[in-house]
Amino acid sequence: MAVNINSVYQKVLTLLNKEQRGYLTPQEFNLLADRAQNEIYENYFHQVRNSNAKIKDDSQYSDTLEMIEAKLSPFFTTQANTTISSGVLTFPSNVYKLISITTGVGKIATELNKEEQDYILGFSEQNNALYPNSKRPVYSRRSATTILITPAPGNGTSIEVCYYKEPTAPSWGYVVVNEKALYNTNTSVNFELNKSEEEPLVSKILMLSGVVAKQQDIGTVGANAIQMTNQEQNS
Secondary structure, rough: OOHHHHHHHHHHHHHHHHHHOOOOHHHHHHHHEEEEEEEHHHHHHHHHHHOOOOOOOOOOOHHHHHHHHHHHHHHEEEEOOOOOOEEEEOOOOOOOEEEEEEOOOOOOEEEEOHHHHHHOEEEEEEEEHOOOOOOEEEEEEOOEEEEEEOOOOOOOOOEEEEEEEEOOEEEEEEEEOOOEEOOOOOOEEEOOHHHHHHHHHHHHHHHHHHHOOOOHHHHHHHHHHHHHHHHHHHH
């Protein structure tokens, strides 16, 4: 279940008011909400990397990794992509982390960096045992939204692309009534993060709002919220 954006906004406003820190406009909130969601999302991948570095028989390893994978699962996408020309595949702009490329013959391509691929392709196909073939395809990034696959599949070939997508930007939609912004569920976009991330979102937005207001001590509001959440979880 996703996090309701109105619930987060109301909690942020309540805590700011409690600390007499003023008002966070919907426009400001939406900008900070997007950044907070992206920071939490990006941290998932750091946690996965750190979990993989742990000793595999650590009981906390599997639990931590399973929880992270569960939070990431809504963002995992598999797409049959046919936008390929001369071996260059163009994929959607919402790709955050590319996982795998499978060619039309069902072979998973090996990722190389551009220099490695160019070096291999500099040799003659007949005289190089490492030269990629239909059973051992390779690819490398060429831009933010393109990769070069070798050997080049035919134009329009269906390529399976597996990736984690970027989170959709959240938005607290509203209508103005009597000069007041009132929540409009029809134009709002909820956070895509798991429901368990509601309190971390509130805390991050509070701390980020301190940067916007140039009030460094406002970060303590978010820190206190994090501490309260940790106490509740450990009680």
